[in-house]
Amino acid sequence: xxxxxxxxxxxxxxxxxxxxxxxxxxxxxxxxxxxxxxxxxxxxxxxxxxxxxxxxxxxxxxxxxxxxxxxxxxxxxxxxxxxxxxxxxxxxxxxxxxxxxxxxxxxxxxxxxxxxxxxxxxxxxxxxxxxxxxxxxxxxxxxxxxxxxxxxxxxxxxxxxxxxxxxxxxxxxxxxxxxxxxxxxxxxxxxxxxxxxxxxxxxxxxxxxxxxxxxxxxxxxxxxxxxxxxxxxxxxxxxxxxxxxxxxxxxxxxxxxxxxxxxxxxxxxxxxxxxxxxxxxxxxxxxxxxxxxxxx
Ligand code: IPD
Ligand code: CA
Ligand code: CA
Numbered sequence: 001x002x003x004x005x006x007x008x009x010x011x012x013x014x015x016x017x018x019x020x021x022x023x024x025x026x027x028x029x030x031x032x033x034x035x036x037x038x039x040x041x042x043x044x045x046x047x048x049x050x051x052x053x054x055x056x057x058x059x060x061x062x063x064x065x066x067x068x069x070x071x072x073x074x075x076x077x078x079x080x081x082x083x084x085x086x087x088x089x090x091x092x093x094x095x096x097x098x099x100x101x102x103x104x105x106x107x108x109x110x111x112x113x114x115x116x117x118x119x120x121x122x123x124x125x126x127x128x129x130x131x132x133x134x135x136x137x138x139x140x141x142x143x144x145x146x147x148x149x150x151x152x153x154x155x156x157x158x159x160x161x162x163x164x165x166x167x168x169x170x171x172x173x174x175x176x177x178x179x180x181x182x183x184x185x186x187x188x189x190x191x192x193x194x195x196x197x198x199x200x201x202x203x204x205x206x207x208x209x210x211x212x213x214x215x216x217x218x219x220x221x222x223x224x225x226x227x228x229x230x231x232x233x234x235x236x237x238x239x240x241x242x243x244x245x246x247x248x249x250x251x252x253x254x255x256x257x258x259x260x261x262x263x264x265x266x267x268x269x270x271x272x273x274x275x276x277x278x279x280x281x282x283x284x285x286x287x288x289x290x291x292x293x294x295x296x
Contacts, residue, residue, distance in 0.1 A: 045167060048142060048154050051094050055087050055140045056158030059125060062086075063159075066132060079128045084108055087124035091142065095120050107250045119145040123250040126155075127226030136160055141228040143253035153254030155228045164232040166258035174236050181264040181284040182237035187217040190240035190287055193230040194223060197246040207245055214243075214294050227280075231255025234282045235262035241283030241291050245269070247276040256280070264288075269295040 062083045070082045088108045095104060099120075103113035106122040120142065125131050127138030136159035143153040154165040164179075166172040172179050184190050192214070196207050215221045222239065224230055227247050233239040235258045252275070259266050265288035269279035281291050 041167070044144065044152060045165065047098060048144070048152060049163065049165060051091060052140050052142055052154045052156040053158075053163065054094075055091050055124065055142075056156040058087050058090060059083055059131065059138070059140065060158045063131060063134065071132060079132055080108065081125070081128060081132055083131070084125045084128055087140065088122060091120075091122050091124060091140075105250065107248070117147050121145060121150075121250050121253040123228065126228040126251055127224070130225040135225070137224040137226050137229055139226050139228045139232075141250070141254045143257065145253070150253055150257045153257040155232050155254050155258065157226075157229055162232070164235065164254075164258050166235070166254070166261035168257065168261070170261070172235050172258045172261035174232075179236040179262050181234060181259070181262050182240045183284060183286070184240040185286040187287065187290055188219060190218050191220045191222060192218055192241040192243075192283075192291075193233060193239045194221065194242065195225070195227055195230065195244040195247075196223070197244065203246070205245065210243065210295055214291070217294070227251040228255045231259050231282055234264055234284075235259045241281070241287045243269070243279065243281045243291060243295060244276075245279040247280060249276065252276050252280055256282075267292065 066081055066083065072080050074080055085108050088106045092104055092106060092109065095102060099118065101116050102118040102120060103111065103116045104120045104122065105111045106124070108124060123141040125138055126141045131138040137157070139155045139157040141155045143150050145151065151168045154163065156163045162174060164172065164174050194207065194211060227244055228251060230239065230242040231252060232255055234242050256266055259282045264282055265285050266275065266280070266282050267273065267288070268275040268277070269281060269292070271292045279295065281288065281295060283291055
């Protein structure tokens with residue numbers, strides 16, 4: 001009987017020891033995971049910033065030498081240059097080398113992969129018309145989606161030397177300095193941006209009605225020719241608001257996160273979250289409802 005008790009007590013002790021060991025391993029594993037996630041975040045940001053600057057430098061190098069023979073037309077008003085394609089391929093190659101498992105969606109090459117939790121969304125040159133016409137308002141835009149949510153985004157306008165980036169719950173930055181939307185309260189004090197997407201040049205709903213309604217209420221209007229820059233300018237308060245219809249996810253993915261992280265309001269034309277499919281409106285919290293009212 002005594003022997004039996006000893007065996008049982010040893011067994012119990014063993015179980016408790018094992019449980020204790022298991023608990024320790026679990027705590028270590030969680031700590032390690034947390035450390036790896038943080039490390040991965042910092043890694044990702046510096047990878048993205050370095051990548052987008054190198055992509056922007058290719059645009060800069062080639063802009064002055066672009067001629068008619070380097071130009072193709074997706075539709076009569078939708079331009080694409082050899083640099084758009086070259087920059088997209090460069091970005092994709094770099095991502096594939098560093099993160100071979102990740103999925104990619106690029107404006108010029110479409111989607112590759114459909115099995116990863118991560119999706120990179122690329123617009124190699126947002127503002128190709130400006131780019132081809134030798135103007136400064138164009139940008140490279142890259143966003144990273146995880147489990148369907150944009151977690152990281154960067155927009156780089158190389159001629160302007162402006163690198164915007166935003167990270168979910170960590171804020172938005174222009175050249176690494178934190179940015180915020182403006183605090184303009186009245187339409188009469190506001191300068192806003194809009195666009196006339198090439199994709200809708202033949203559509204009945206071409207933004208001119210909205211333009212005619214809204215512009216007389218404002219101090220002034222800007223049409224920079226890059227939705228990504230428009231959104232980032234709202235984020236840093238250079239613009240007080242922005243609206244456009246018929247954009248695609250690659251035009252707005254990075255800029256949208258940057259606006260939100262800078263404290264801006266973002267919605268479709270009805271105030272819901274179906275953007276960019278049902279239009280996109282970005283502004284500070286005072287002006288956003290006023291814009292929605294005029295766009296409904
Ligand atoms: C264009 C720009 C422009 C907007 C167009 C977009 P792309 O992108 O964002 O501001 O008005 O609708 O298509 O074609 O130059 O990448
Ligand atoms: Ca675009
Ligand atoms: Ca583009």
